[in-house]
Amino acid sequence: MTEKRSEFSAAELATLSSRSNLHLLISGKVYDVHEFLHEHPGGDLVLLGEGGKDATKAFEDIQHTDDAKELMAELLVGYHTGERMTTQEPKQTQIKRKTAIIFQLKCF
Numbered sequence: 179m180t181e182k183r184s185e186f187s188a189a190e191l192a193t194l195s196s197r198s199n200l201h202l203l204i205s206g207k208v209y210d211v212h213e214f215l216h217e218h219p220g221g222d223l224v225l226l227g228e229g230g231k232d233a234t235k236a237f238e239d240i241q242h243t244d245d246a247k248e249l250m251a252e253l254l255v256g257y258h259t260g261e262r263m264t265t266q267e268p269k270q271t272q273i274k275r276k277t278a279i280i281f282q283l284k285c286f
């Protein structure tokens with residue numbers, strides 16, 4: 179297991195999403211899970227689906243046990259720099275945009 183602790187930008191993380199080089203961002207920490215893929219009790223596909231993204235919500239939705247959290251400590255390789263990555267914009271922004279489009283359609 180690597181001893182290196184680095185900082186990863188959002189752009190850098192986005193490139194680390196392949197089976198051979200898979201990193202996950204969970205609660206601001208970056209985990210190298212490519213070797214763990216085949217051992218993950220929840221399967222490899224769910225991890226691949228979160229590769230290079232902020233997987234915090236997906237991870238927390240499962241309510242992983244303390245065993246999982248101990249394992250994570252071994253997979254930690256660094257931290258996320260800069261702004262928090264989100265896979266989806268906040269609901270409020272989506273609603274505002276939809277309202278603006280409807281308003282424009284009514285006007286023209």
Ligand code: HEM
Binds near residue numbers: 218236247
């Ligand atoms: C470094 C990250 C992760 C580690 C070390 C990890 C570890 C584990 C472990 C040890 C289990 C067995 C149950 C437990 O002890 O909690 C498990 C189950 C599971 N995990 Fe993860 N996991 C990680 C990330 C994720 C992510 C990001 C997702 C979702 C995208 C996920 C989805 C699941 C699912 C669906 C199960 C099966 C739950 C069940 O069958 O009841 N895991 N994981």
